[in-house]
Amino acid sequence: MQARIALAGALAFTLALGLVAAVPLSSPRGDATATATPPHSAPALASAGPPEAGVGRGTRVRPRVGPLRIPLAGESLPADAVLLPEATRDYRSGIHEGVDFPARAGTAVLAAAAGRVVRADTEFSDWTANERAAAFQEALEVGHTPERTLDRIRGRQIWIDHGKGVVTRYVHLESVAVAVGDHVGTGAVIGTVGSSGYPEGGPHLHFEIRIGDSYLGNGLTPAELARALRDAFP
Ligand SMILES: [Zn+2]
Numbered sequence: 001m002q003a004r005i006a007l008a009g010a011l012a013f014t015l016a017l018g019l020v021a022a023v024p025l026s027s028p029r030g031d032a033t034a035t036a037t038p039p040h041s042a043p044a045l046a047s048a049g050p051p052e053a054g055v056g057r058g059t060r061v062r063p064r065v066g067p068l069r070i071p072l073a074g075e076s077l078p079a080d081a082v083l084l085p086e087a088t089r090d091y092r093s094g095i096h097e098g099v100d101f102p103a104r105a106g107t108a109v110l111a112a113a114a115g116r117v118v119r120a121d122t123e124f125s126d127w128t129a130n131e132r133a134a135a136f137q138e139a140l141e142v143g144h145t146p147e148r149t150l151d152r153i154r155g156r157q158i159w160i161d162h163g164k165g166v167v168t169r170y171v172h173l174e175s176v177a178v179a180v181g182d183h184v185g186t187g188a189v190i191g192t193v194g195s196s197g198y199p200e201g202g203p204h205l206h207f208e209i210r211i212g213d214s215y216l217g218n219g220l221t222p223a224e225l226a227r228a229l230r231d232a233f234p
Helices: 002-017 029-034 129-142 147-153 222-232
Strands: 021-024 061-064 099-102 108-110 115-120 158-163 166-171 189-192 204-211
Touching: 115 166, 129 147, 158 189
Parallel strands: none
Antiparallel strands: 021 061, 099 204, 108 189, 115 158, 158 166, 166 204
16 A cells, blocks of 8 residues: 555656656556665656666556647647557568658647757758668668667657656758757747658658657557557647
8 A cells, every 4th residue: 555655646746747757567556666666667756767767678668758749730649550659660670669740841840848959950961862772671681670770760850858768859850940958948949840861751740759768659559559648648
């Protein structure tokens, strides 16, 4: 019972501050905050520690994120699973790690929440079609998309750090309107939609919610993902 109370208190604290954390589904939730944070347990929900533990790549997580706003004006979350995290990307033996919002090139991209800009590709040169083809061939041969290839596919990017280990990424941009170190408010215009990194995909905003070294959706079932997204975008 003490563990339940501790967890409930931590959750209330977390929600009150609009903070985030990740709870591995593989361990009983009561253990997450009742123990002294052994290496593989969840992070304490209300502590100042970043939630790296328990959210490593491939780990099944139930993230608590938000509240966020949709990063394009007048848009809503796409319903098509191919546009959501965990969709396969067969051309590169990969898994989609974000949400794709179809949009015209030049559409304003908005900060999903307040935070500090930690990456803004003000200087950017895209890779060539031949370089992409070679990288995708390599990915097919090794059976997954190497991280350096993923970073090139993402093209011109902005990352915003919201604290507590949560970073949002805005990808394939045509332009950026912020610089590293800028503090932005929710809804601030940070750049414009483009198709950099993967022009074959056409203009759209690829939007990622990173949690520690993982991403929202990693390892979740479609139903769990739908709930996590509803929670993130109330
Ligand atoms: Zn995408």
